[in-house]
Amino acid sequence: MADTRLIQSRYRLLDLIGRGGMGEVWRARDESLGRHVAVKCLKPMGPQHDQSFTRILRERFRREARVAAALQHRGVTVVHDFGEHEGVLYLVMELLDGRNLSQLLEDNKQLPLPVPDIVDIAEQVADALGYTHQQGIVHRDLKPANIMRLTDGTVKICDFGIARLGHDIGFTSRLTGTGIAMGTPHYMSPEQISGGHVDHRSDLYSLGCVLYEIATGAPPFDLEDAWSVLVGHRDTQPEPPRTHRAELPGFFDRVVLELLAKTPEERPVDAGDLRQRIAVGRTGEQPQLQPSGQVRLAPPVPVVLPGQELPAWTRGMTIGHKASGALGLAPPDHSAGLTGEWTTGTDMRHLTGELPQVRAERPTPSPELLSILANRHSAGLNLGRLGHWEEAGEVHRAVAAEREHALGPDHPDTLSSRYEVGFTLSRTGRASDALREFGRVAQGRERTLGPDHPETLAARQEMAYVLGRLGRHFEAHQVYATVLASRERSMGPDHPDTLRCRHNLAFNLSRLGRLEDSYRMARDVASARSRLLGADHPDTLVTLYEVAYTLGRLGRWTEALQTYREVARARSRSLGPDHPDTLSARYEVGISLGRLGRSAEALELYRALVDDRTRAGGPADPETLRARHGLGVNLGRLARWEEALAEARDVCAVRERVLGPDHPDTLVSRREVAVGLGWLGRWADALTVYRQVATSRERVLGADHPDTLAARNDEAHCLEQLGRGPEAVELYRRVAALRRGRGAPPH
Secondary structure, X not given: OOOOOEEOOXXXXXXXXXXXXXXXXXXXEEOOOOEXXXXXXXXXXXXXXXHHHHHHHHHHHHHHHHXXXXXXXXXXXXXXXXXXXXXXEEEEEEOOOEEEHHHHHHHOOOOOOOHHHHHHHHHHHHHHHHHHHHXXXXXXXXXXXXXXXXXXXXXXXXXXXXXXXXXXXXXXXXXXXXXXXXXXXXXXXXXXXXXXXXXXXXXXXXXXXXXXXXXXXXXXXXXXXXXXXXXXXXXXXXXOHHHOOOOOOHHHHHHXXXXXXXXXXHOOXXXXXXXXXXXXXXXXXXXXXXXXXXXXXXXXXXXXXXXXXXXXXXXXXXXXXXXXXXXXXXXXXXXXXXXXXXXXXXXXXOOOOOOHHHHHOOOOOOHHHHXXXXXXHHHXXXXXXXXXXXXXXXXXXXXXXXXXXXXXXXXXXXXXXXXXXXXXXXXXXXHHHHHHHHHHHHHHHHHHHOOOOHHHHHHHHHHHHHXXXXXXXXXXXXXXXXXXXXXXXXHXXXXXXXXXXXXXXXXXXXXXXXXXXXXXXXXXXXHHHHHHHOOOOHHHHHHHHHHHHHHHHOOOXXXXXXXXXXXHHHHHHHOOOOOHHHHHHHHHHHHHHHHOOOHHHHHHHHHHHHHHHHHHHOOOOHHXXXXXXXXXXXXHHOXXXXXXXXXXXXXXXXXXXXXXXXXXXXXXXXXXXXXXXXXXXXXXXXXXXXXXXXXXXXXXXXXXXXXXXXXXXXXXXXXXXXXXXXXHHHHHHHHHHHHHOOOOOOO
16 A cells, blocks of 8 residues: 555555554554554455455454444553445554564563563553453454553553454455464464364463563473474473573462463453452562573473374464564564554654643644534434444544544543443443443543533433442432532522432432432422423423332332323323333333232233233333233232243243343242242142242342342242241241341352
């Protein structure tokens, strides 16, 4: 590609940094934002590749580029953009100011790095891997060339997502013509070599190889042909690093050997566990500061026994590049897979990203740029309104990064984008990440706008909401109470935002068990919203629904039934009879009827609701199954136990298939099966099912969880019915002891 090439009328390629077997990496200028970036370009597919394979490659690239772009951690390279230009797939990333570990060893004449640097690198990489593994991402090609140490000491892992792309394509014989699997021989795990299942523990093995090399000057199996290296990984125990460098701390020696265990089960459980071990070791154990001869390793040559054949894909495999591989603008290296040596070519110390002086001299962005970013922000909002939260999050993350570069981290527009990032994280189930994002926004807005500004309060209120989602209701209560006091002081008691905060506080009070306080506050909010917004306004009805819920928890079922019916009628008028919110209110009407002993009415309601839910969501939709469960319960209440048992079994089977055997809803249905068996006098069968429920709950929730104890009580009652009184009494005693907090969990 010519160095004057302009990609997508935006990224101008300037200098070729490196080249690998499947593409190139360029230093480029983002013409829209006036900043330097790194652009990785995948080689275009030649005519020898069929169209379906090319199409699969493109789709994999787009998918994995989205994966990489979604990763947000100081230890992972930031991906700004990706796409396709004239048949070339490209990835735009931050341009890093530093050296990768391969280059650092080369700079050090292949002598090992200083011990404090090694331990610091190990801890930072473990932290980054812990984050990415929690996102379900495995790197699969971790090596010194993919780990950068920046000039400020930060360590970053490169090529997440792109390394995964190579694995998804498979053993890339059609792509490279050499039949090479993903990974570089010196850093491949035994399970990668054997073609077995690869998970996050494979990355831990590769990290062990990297740490071994930077600590001793050579990888654990430093042999001259790829075949011997691979056999070494698979069959030979590595020598302890301290046998080659006595000054290494003992804890580091143990950690590296555990990482290099031959089977995944013998390695640390996860990167979080690894990071904790390193952190404890670096603060709790002093290394023996003995002089080191800095001797290059001569590892044991593996003995290959007859029949110990390596997989066919290893035939003809070249050794690839370990950290001591030659630098410079290398020719294509077909053994390096997708990542190759793209980032190990030109000395990158002169390539600057966003250094402090650049931020201090930030130019005024053009009106055109601000308009483009505003339009993209609006597009993200529209995607969210349509329920496309993942796509909305991608848009907002990209806009936030560009606004931060152009306007600064605390600019209101940047914080607005960050707020929307938090919102999308919350809506996609990533509550902990959302909490961090909202906390960052709240701090920035408090600095620039003040603690009582509506936008500061909005961010803090979202923090409280997410805390509630995480089950941290006491902390949520404290934040809600503080925000409510500020809103009432600055906006007045009837402002919509004040009422929204009071509604959330009422909801949280209910979860804290303060039911009377919750009821009174929710009732007052519903009254105020009805007066200000109208009786049929969705916000009014949401609060009225909460009033009904709290009345039910207080045992006031007649009032709860009346209130739920009021909500259902109003929602049917304003939203339509098949709207999910209308159907939810109708379900609660059925619950209330059943609690009041009006099971015949409840049964008819649930029959109609099952039909409506099936039409709206399908027969296996969780809400359809919930309505069918209610139908079965009321069949039992009407003593129609054969029908109730059949319904419970059917619902349980579907829930187990759709939700899993240990899902709470599945276990509720399984218990209902046991109830039906008991009422039909089949107590031995009922005992088997009750024990299944109790065992599952104990495994998932713990022995002293209220639901587990209720299941054990069911089991004891069943034993009693079977005439096994002593066993029943013993089980009742164990349950009572656990409830008092004095007994040990049953085995």
